[in-house]
Amino acid sequence: MKLRGLYAITDSQLLAGRFLAYVEAALEGGVTLLQYRDKSQDHARRLGEAEALKALCERYNTRLIINDDAELAARLDVGVHLGQTDGPLTPARTLLGRSAIIGATCHAQLDLAEQAAREGADYVAFGRFFNSVTKPGAPACNVQLLDDARGRIKLPIAVIGGITLDNAAPLVAHGADLLAVIHGLFGADSTAEVTRRARAFNALFASA
Numbered sequence: 779m780k781l782r783g784l785y786a787i788t789d790s791q792l793l794a795g796r797f798l799a800y801v802e803a804a805l806e807g808g809v810t811l812l813q814y815r816d817k818s819q820d821h822a823r824r825l826g827e828a829e830a831l832k833a834l835c836e837r838y839n840t841r842l843i844i845n846d847d848a849e850l851a852a853r854l855d856v857g858v859h860l861g862q863t864d865g866p867l868t869p870a871r872t873l874l875g876r877s878a879i880i881g882a883t884c885h886a887q888l889d890l891a892e893q894a895a896r897e898g899a900d901y902v903a904f905g906r907f908f909n910s911v912t913k914p915g916a917p918a919c920n921v922q923l924l925d926d927a928r929g930r931i932k933l934p935i936a937v938i939g940g941i942t943l944d945n946a947a948p949l950v951a952h953g954a955d956l957l958a959v960i961h962g963l964f965g966a967d968s969t970a971e972v973t974r975r976a977r978a979f980n981a982l983f984a985s986a
């Protein structure tokens with residue numbers, strides 16, 4: 779499977795009261811990867827929501843990724859995204875098996891991406907590229923990093939942080955494979971607008 783296109787990420791506060799409706803609207807518009815990102819410790823709710831997302835993803839032929847939590851990913855037999863403080867990649871691969879998608883946060887550092895590749899990641903993620911309402915304190919980087927990554931990083935590259943339809947095109951032009959988006963996708967007033975945005979993000983790849 780080619781990892782290229784929109785990488786939709788959920789946010790439990792932003793999606794409160796409209797969680798599954800907005801996720802389904804995004805899937806309707808086309809989502810390559812869907813990440814369940816919930817920073818709470820409410821394990822029962824997290825399990826229930828992740829199971830509901832897995833069922834939705836199966837209907838839309840989309841791969842589900844769990845943020846931070848390799849154990850939950852293993853329980854659901856889906857992929858995981860691990861940041862630099864979320865635990866090592868090698869045991870996660872052992873736990874999840876060869877076919878699971880495992881992604882790694884590399885901030886603005888190519889050496890972290892090369893290390894993640896050596897440790898068996900399926901994609902690497904750089905960011906934040908723009909101001910992010912969701913994670914304002916994330917380390918900043920710019921498109922020069924994507925230029926530098928060309929030739930050095932063979933894995934698909936996800937970009938994240940403040941990405942909207944207005945600023946995403948240069949990231950794709952500079953080699954991004956996956957646009958990882960929270961607010962720029964789900965910060966919409968209606969399900970119809972979420973679907974429109976998802977389609978528009980994907981269209982950026984068709985013309986690249």
Ligand SMILES: Cc1ncc(COP(=O)(O)OP(=O)(O)O)c(N)n1
Binds near residue numbers: 815862904913
């Ligand atoms: C696709 C993608 N890229 C980066 C991140 C950030 O991961 P991390 O640094 O572990 O921060 P949190 O998301 O856990 O707050 C991500 N989740 N997804």
Ligand SMILES: Cc1ncsc1CCOP(=O)(O)O
Binds near residue numbers: 906909911916939958
């Ligand atoms: C999790 C994360 N890591 C770096 S920026 C970010 C937040 C992305 O959310 P948004 O698309 O709303 O800026």
Ligand SMILES: [Mg+2]
Binds near residue numbers: 845846859860861864
């Ligand atoms: Mg994390």
